[in-house]
Amino acid sequence: MSALTLYDYLVSGNGYKVRLLLHQLERAYERIELDITRGETRTPEFLARNPNGRIPCLVLEDGTPLAESNAILWYLAEGTAFLPSERLARAQVLQWMFFEQYSHEPFIAVVRFWIHAGLEGEHADEIPERRRRGVEALGVMEAHLSQRAFFVGERYSIADIALYAYTHVAHEGGFDLTGFPAVRAWLARVAEQPRHIPITQS
């Protein structure tokens, strides 16, 4: 039986989510780096695994590919302490993971990526609106976290991993977290979890 194989890109917060959980679960895996800025996720070979042409993509022991970072987190976390067992809490974990992909990542992660890839000038006219909506997402998180230690059930879960990934590097996209003290305290709590690793570590 082959090990898990993760198609990944080290700069990616979406990839980091999966790396972080795999490390915290003490799961062995092979990592294959694809440079998305060089079209390496658009080759016929990779598109056969994920027709949507995106990393991360986790290839399971039997060869089945699974795409979408938060779906991969769910698959790996099922039956572990990183995903609650109660029906409502599980739906709340999903609520925050869908919030992350719809209301957070397209603004906070995308602006960071543009800056990283030297595309800031090309997207100059789109950046103010993306920044506005990113700050709006941080405001929603701040309100929620001002009364809670973690996103769901007062316990570290994959909802926290999903939202930590791009929030902790939001400054690389020019987002200032000074006005979001509850978010900053939560970032510190997440970073203190056992077997935490930085985004730069594979």
Next chain:
Amino acid sequence: MSALTLYDYLVSGNGYKVRLLLHQLERAYERIELDITRGETRTPEFLARNPNGRIPCLVLEDGTPLAESNAILWYLAEGTAFLPSERLARAQVLQWMFFEQYSHEPFIAVVRFWIHAGLEGEHADEIPERRRRGVEALGVMEAHLSQRAFFVGERYSIADIALYAYTHVAHEGGFDLTGFPAVRAWLARVAEQPRHIPITQS
């Protein structure tokens, strides 16, 4: 014990997902219509239920609000025929639901909404790129459905509901499905499911 209460907007495909599943599950609920074009999801009263200010929001029997259409689908479908029980199939349902929210809805639904709300002129410069990415999403669906009857496990599930909602009204956003025969055949299969209702029916 109160009934389920759905904060909704009849035009919304995200709202329709929940209405359709509730109807197919034969669950009774109270529906409260909020006109998102008139700011009715940004009132202090509604923001107390969903700080992200979006419909749909389902208020459970005990008063707990649950947001994000696909998280609501998951909550309602758990333990029913609309959500598989196998670990991998469940993760694949999530894969397609995250695909829907990240790679489909922001293009196909948003262009339709702009046209519906008379905002086409205001967003004229953004529409070509949104159309391109919407067509790309339809291409990913076409490739997948060309070999399958439904998105996951050859059975109608909430993955199909999530993707049907905005795909079946894509033409209202100016998307032409002529070149996507497998998508069109799948739309027909979904519409033939027992207790199907149209988007205009509450």
